[in-house]
Amino acid sequence: MLSISPKSQNMRRTKEEAEQTRNAILEAAVDVFTEKGVARATLEQIAKAANVTRGAVYWHFKNKTDIFVALHDELHRPFIQDLVDGLENTGDDPLQSLKSYCIELVTRLEDDLYLRRVLSLFLLKCDYTGSLQVCQERTIDARREKSEVLSKFFEKAQSKGTLSADLDPKTLTLALNCFMRGIAMEYLENADTMSIREEAPKLFSVFFRKWN
Amino acid sequence: MLSISPKSQNMRRTKEEAEQTRNAILEAAVDVFTEKGVARATLEQIAKAANVTRGAVYWHFKNKTDIFVALHDELHRPFIQDLVDGLENTGDDPLQSLKSYCIELVTRLEDDLYLRRVLSLFLLKCDYTGSLQVCQERTIDARREKSEVLSKFFEKAQSKGTLSADLDPKTLTLALNCFMRGIAMEYLENADTMSIREEAPKLFSVFFRKWN
DNA sequence: TTTAAAATACATTCATGTATGTATGTTGTC
DNA sequence: GACAACATACATACATGAATGTATTTTAAA
Numbered sequence: 001m002l003s004i005s006p007k008s009q010n011m012r013r014t015k016e017e018a019e020q021t022r023n024a025i026l027e028a029a030v031d032v033f034t035e036k037g038v039a040r041a042t043l044e045q046i047a048k049a050a051n052v053t054r055g056a057v058y059w060h061f062k063n064k065t066d067i068f069v070a071l072h073d074e075l076h077r078p079f080i081q082d083l084v085d086g087l088e089n090t091g092d093d094p095l096q097s098l099k100s101y102c103i104e105l106v107t108r109l110e111d112d113l114y115l116r117r118v119l120s121l122f123l124l125k126c127d128y129t130g131s132l133q134v135c136q137e138r139t140i141d142a143r144r145e146k147s148e149v150l151s152k153f154f155e156k157a158q159s160k161g162t163l164s165a166d167l168d169p170k171t172l173t174l175a176l177n178c179f180m181r182g183i184a185m186e187y188l189e190n191a192d193t194m195s196i197r198e199e200a201p202k203l204f205s206v207f208f209r210k211w212n
Numbered sequence: 213m214l215s216i217s218p219k220s221q222n223m224r225r226t227k228e229e230a231e232q233t234r235n236a237i238l239e240a241a242v243d244v245f246t247e248k249g250v251a252r253a254t255l256e257q258i259a260k261a262a263n264v265t266r267g268a269v270y271w272h273f274k275n276k277t278d279i280f281v282a283l284h285d286e287l288h289r290p291f292i293q294d295l296v297d298g299l300e301n302t303g304d305d306p307l308q309s310l311k312s313y314c315i316e317l318v319t320r321l322e323d324d325l326y327l328r329r330v331l332s333l334f335l336l337k338c339d340y341t342g343s344l345q346v347c348q349e350r351t352i353d354a355r356r357e358k359s360e361v362l363s364k365f366f367e368k369a370q371s372k373g374t375l376s377a378d379l380d381p382k383t384l385t386l387a388l389n390c391f392m393r394g395i396a397m398e399y400l401e402n403a404d405t406m407s408i409r410e411e412a413p414k415l416f417s418v419f420f421r422k423w424n
Numbered sequence: 425t426t427t428a429a430a431a432t433a434c435a436t437t438c439a440t441g442t443a444t445g446t447a448t449g450t451t452g453t454c
Numbered sequence: 455g456a457c458a459a460c461a462t463a464c465a466t467a468c469a470t471g472a473a474t475g476t477a478t479t480t481t482a483a484a
């Protein structure tokens with residue numbers, strides 16, 4: 001939580017300071033959203049958590065949806081893009097490096113509390129009916145791109161002979177997507193009782209078992 | 213949508229008729245919840261969809277949460293219990309029958325529109341922060357039981373020699389849970405463009421590949 | 425001086441919960 | 455079996471609070 005520089009109240013900020021309160025509002029929004037859920041979160045609560053008034057919030061954002069969209073664009077979409085990038089560099093054994101990457105990815109959920117909170121927000125603490133629907137639609141491209149990269153990945157592995165030719169890349173892609181998503185949700189729901197660092201290697205060993 | 217018998221308004225109903233309007237309210241709630249999302253759904257909308265007034269709703273239920281809990285108890289918890297029961301009968305080849313059961317289960321999502329709507333409601337159209345949290349907690353037992361049955365299932369398969377002994381039943385259970393959940397969510401989100409009847413056999417063939 | 429970055433004040437909407445009305449079903453009593 | 459007494463199953467009306475959006479004001483930066 002960014003704390004605003006302690007000027008006397010109602011003092012006009014410089015450009016950088018303004019940008020700073022904007023960020024403070026966004027960070028506060030993550031907190032309030034994850035605690036109360038997006039729907040029950042109120043702008044007053046967000047403002048208070050950011051040490052400002054609703055006036056500041058309305059100065060920077062149109063409404064609650066606008067805040068959520070901003071967060072989604074800043075955090076969730078880049079996250080999916082990260083997945084894409086992380087798959088670009090192919091090692092000698094594509095399948096093995098893919099497996100390692102998957103493990104590292106979900107393990108990051110255990111290490112990076114902020115990532116966990118953010119992802120939990122977008123996967124668990126909101127529903128995308130109504131005004132939040134646009135967020136899904138906007139990430140469709142990123143998701144599709146991710147799937148295509150994955151498919152190419154499997155095809156490459158097949159051409160290298162490290163992946164059995166009778167496995168359909170499209171199906172493998174869908175399967176891995178579902179599996180990852182399920183793991184993420186399961187962990188985010190039970191982060192207190194579950195150790196992903198222990199489970200992830202075992203889980204993906206089962207999943208990638210004898211694919212070659 | 214159950215239609216109430218066309219009596220003139222404000223006429224007292226018999227016990228059975230009252231039970232009927234209670235059901236009408238619940239069915240209407242499913243509709244409104246899935247369309248608007250649980251949070252944005254209003255009791256007025258539910259009442260209107262059930263052809264009653266809010267008075268009737270408040271007669272049968274304490275508030276919106278009460279309605280949701282009733283639905284959850286009537287529909288989601290039994291569904292998990294169904295999973296448990298469906299796994300009890302072990303065929304000659306446990307692993308093969310498990311695979312068939314999984315396929316049949318997700319295929320049911322495509323055939324049974326109502327099931328799809330209901331499951332979509334509980335997996336997609338609500339978040340369990342706040343007052344809805346009790347629902348999760350109440351299903352914990354059912355989920356744990358389901359996992360235990362699955363584990364026993366794998367152990368049995370191992371003792372019969374149809375499942376490799378080096379696979380950990382606990383891990384397989386968790387993996388399958390995650391996989392199923394991911395598939396369900398992926399399909400529910402894209403029910404219009406995705407054919408589960410085609411994908412499910414391929415997906416589970418990948419998942420259960422060479423486990424023996 | 426003008427304008428950006430807020431705070432403050434105000435109006436409005438909207439959903440909720442509750443209180444009340446009311447017509448009818450139900451039940452015990454004779 | 456009739457009838458009073460009561461309970462039930464709602465509809466209607468109302469009070470309230472809470473969140474929202476906007477209009478206005480304040481302060482200092484540019």
